[in-house]
Amino acid sequence: MDKINCLESRPSSRYDDYDPEQDGNKNTKFADLIIDGRSLYQMLKKYDLVPCLGWGSEENQRQMIDYFLLKQPHPYMYFRYPIMVCPWCGDEDCGFISVFIEREGDIVIWKNFKLEPEYKPIHLGPFYFRWRDYESAINKTFGTAGIQ
Template identity: 70%
Template sequence: MTGLFAVMGWKGDIMETFNYLEIKPSQRFDDLDPNQDGNKNTKFADLIIDGKSIYQILKKHDMVPSLGWGSAENQREMIDYFLLIDHHEYMYNRYPVLVCPMCGDEECGFISVQIEREGDIVIWENFKKENDSNPINLGPFYFEINNYERAIRKTFGTVGFE
């Protein structure tokens, strides 16, 4: 698909553009944050959509983005999920966008997003806090495939490997 595509923006207004995805190395706590005492200061690849951090928007859930940290094998698996190369073993077209900051294990709870591709457009919608299946009012987001693939691939090794 070429040209502009009418999509909904952050506040529900109609825009004639795609959302823009960027990746930025980030961490759970700032250096002076008193909450870091006794907690794991997980470093990760933050997902920045149109200049807004998904981590910061959903910070109240005390989870971190699933990309850019953990073992090399886990990072490759997450990238394959987000690029729709492989389906999650039990969530079909939903993927863990934020996970437990201590271990990344989905058993601890996570926030998922439905990801679909239509031609050259990747759509993120229907964010949900799993374990209690509560919907989260965020999105939908429409990404142009080249921007999307470049950003997702860039997450590999963002903060190293465990």
């Protein structure tokens, strides 16, 4: 383990207020994950996906939180989870970025980011978080953009 990373969440959106690209596009609002002061959304923006946390139906938001807190495995990816999804619908069939999440004692590890469905490696991480801080940051994402 290199170092313990700091994870926070904060409300964000796909476009800035004056971004001309938002015209005619869905300006999805979501919970951005901030790792050591850097936005995960901005780090992966070139893939035109958004973080999966903080938006969508109440059921979907709770399921995503349960995945990230390792309360349940993903139905077909096991300990890989969608972390960035389609900004229009959040559906994995549109393509997504997954991450392998594991817990070793008091440490949560994010590693092996992949662009799906091609399973193409994305050179990011690994990241190490203290469980207490991680759990708090993930739980705080609920309802960030409201319930749709």
